[in-house]
Amino acid sequence: MKVATAQLPALADEDRVLVTDHGVIVLDGATAHDPAMPAAHEYVDTLGAELRSRIDRPGDLRGILAEAIAATADHLQLHSGIAPSSTVALLRVCDNITEILTLGDSPVIVGRADNGFDIVTDTRLDDLHLPESTQYRNRLASGSGYDETHRGLLRVLQRKQRERRNHADGYWIAETDPDSAYHAVTARYPVESVPWVVLATDGAASPLAPMETSWPDIAKMDAAGLRQLLERGRHWEANHDPDGQIQPRSKRHDDMTIAVALP
Known part of the structure; x- marks a missing residue:
């Protein structure tokens, strides 16, 4: 498997990408808008290491993620509700099968032999439709x-999201509960039917739409091309939409991480 990656950190610098013989791991640690919540740096470092040590071995990806979450929570002595969290996007190519897992809003785009593609994504956080989410987006769109x-709306929103974290009527994310892994969105494909896979954090994926860059085009890029792509996205945010009017988003700039794998 050939893999190219690129990253462009923002202030938070809580994205991680790791590559193994058979897998790719992309993590996006949650920014702590609420001062009561800790930053996610140590969490994504530890979770990434735990996943890297497990992903190449046989077994269900959800079970591997569950073990990694449990080991991370134990190592860092974390307690549910006041712990950092992270999205997880995984790719594993083994035994002629391409396996995908995503938990949280980091999409995985899977190329098909017919030149189309599937987007494997988890929309459950957005599907909560919390009023503060709508309110902050509307304010940005109006030029506020x-x-x-x-910032106050984001703090309230994050507290409300935390109340719904890892609950059946809420959404699922990597935090302290290993059972969250069994609620991940997964997909499996024969290797010969998948010419390419792109894994991205939402900070990298979001600016691509206004730049009209297609996923199949991105799949042809090497590491230098991916880096240039992220720099174009950052330039677009800074110079064309610095106040989030065109594309309302919680932060002016987010960490950007992208990986292209050719199984």
Whole structure:
């Protein structure tokens, strides 16, 4: 498997990408808008290491993720509800099968032999439709910018999201509960039917739409091309939409991480 990656950190620098013989791991640690919540740096470092040590071995990806979450929570002595969290996007190519897992809003785009593609994604956080989420997006679209009211809305939103974290009527994410892994979105394909796979954090995927860059085109890029792509995305945010009016988003700039794998 040939893999090319690129990253462009923002202030948080809580994305991680790891590559093994048979797998690719992409993590996006949750930014702590609420000062009561810890930053996710140590969490994604530890979870990434635990996944890297397990992903190439046989076994269900959900079970491997569950073990990694449990080991991370134990190592860092974390407690549910006041712990950092992270999205997880996994690719494993083994025994002529391409396996995909995503938990949280980091999409995995799977190329098909007919030149189309599937997007494997988890929309359950957005599907909560919390009023603060709609409110901050509407304010940005109206030109309010990233002011103190915006930051206050994000703090309230994050507290409400935390109340619904890893619950049947909420959404699922990597935190302290290993059972969350069994709620991940998964997909399996014969290796010969998958010419390419792209894994991205939402910070990398979001600016691509206004730039009209297609996933099949991205799949042809090497590491240098991917880096240039992310720099174009950052330039678009900074110069064409600095206040989030065109594309309302919680932060002016997010960490950007992308990986292209050719199984």
